[in-house]
Amino acid sequence: MRVGAHESIAGGVFNAVEAQVEDGGNCGQIFTHSPQVWQDPNIDDDEAAQFKTLSDDNDVGPWVIHSSYLVNLCTPKDGLREKSIDSMQKEVDAADKLDIPYVNVHLGAHTGAGVEGGLDNAVSALNELDVPEGVTVLIESDAGSGTKLGGDFEHLDYVLSESEQDLEVCVDTAHAFAAGYDLSSADAVDSTVAEFDEVVGLENLACVHLNDSKHECGTNKDEHAHIGEGLIGEEGMSAFVNHPDLADVPLVLETPHEDGRGFAWNIQKVRELRDANERSE
Template sequence: MRVGAHESIAGGVAKAVDRQLDDGGNCGQIFTHSPQVWQNPDLDEDDAATFRERSAEHDVGPWVIHSSYLVNLCTPKDDLREKSIDSMQREVDAAAALDIPYVNVHLGAHTGAGEQQGLDNAVSALDELDVPDDVTVLVESDAGSGTKLGDDFAHLGYVLEESTQDLETCLDTAHAFAAGYDLSTPEGVDETFEEFHAAVGLDNLACVHLNDSKHECGTNKDEHAHIGEGLIGETGMRAFVNHSAVDDVPLVLETPNEDDRGFAWNIERTRELREE
């Protein structure tokens, strides 16, 4: 079972491997810089080499780079589009330098351009990237507030079908739940995977962001809870992590650090649910 957490790179990217090991994880995710600002990845060659070596030595992987929160592939604004494409190009290049196979990105918001135009904007923006051979861009499911796209699995399927890139997807359980896919029961989990397969294809599911939700299904509110402690709950989470659709899919946690529980607690809880 591949389960890990989104780790900090404070002090150097290689530190993320040590933090992952401390939390008991064997795969994971990082930002290459603060996700709240336009900033280029600043990778030291020696630090990058240590990251690669320690990941291989301790069998930690796959890793995922999560793109900046400022990236908006759906935007109709030329300046934001260019900044988003440039940022994504730097992320896929950083992934290649770190031997990281995936870069994860949200589609973004159409901000009034309309759903179809927003999706077409995302496709054309992704098609401008020069993605290294060993790197794959993952389009993530979204909670869908405002004009954000990606809350409907059909949005992901459209982008994968229309893009010239060899894209795959990341399914976020809290986002899907907030978007109206009820993961709180075994029947709901089955139905959600059926809908995902029909719209996207389970063979295009490369990663899961495993998060419980602090808000009700269909509220479009994105706030993560500890595994089994939110409104998806223990029953839903158990059904999800034991579903055959995720047998070989890495599970990356973005759970909160609160109530004296952090990533280590959530990783262990995930393993307990899988074993049950």
């Protein structure tokens, strides 16, 4: 089972590996810089070598780079589009340097271009990337608030189908739940997984952001909760992590640090949910 968390690279990207090991994870995600500003990754050769060595020595992987929150692939604004493409290019190049197989990105908001126009903007922006061999861009499912795209599985399928790039998908459980895909019971998980398979295809699911939700299904509100303690709940989370079609998909947690609990508690919770199912069988 591959489960880990989004770790900080403060003090050097290699520190994310040590933090992951301390938290009990064996895969994970990083930002290459602050996600709130336009900034280039600044990872020197020594840092990259340490990151790769530590990951190999501790059997931590796969890793995912999460792109900047400022990236908006759907935008109709030329300036923001060019900044987004430039930022994404630098992220896929950083992934190549670190031997990280995935760069995760939200499609963004169409801000008046319309759904089809926004999706076409995203496709054309992605097509401008020179993605190194061994790196894959993942389109993340969204909570779907405002004019943000990616909340509907059909949006993900459209971009994968229309783009010249070999793209895959990262489903965020809290986002999917917020967008109206129920995950709060075993039957609901079965139904949502089947719908994803029918629309997008499970063969295109490379990673899952495993998060519980502080808000009801279909509210379009994105706020993460501890695993099993949100409105998806323990039954839904257990059904998801034990779903046979998802057994080999890496699970990356973006759960909160609150109530005296952080990533280590949530990773252990996921392992307990998997172990309990295996014991019951």
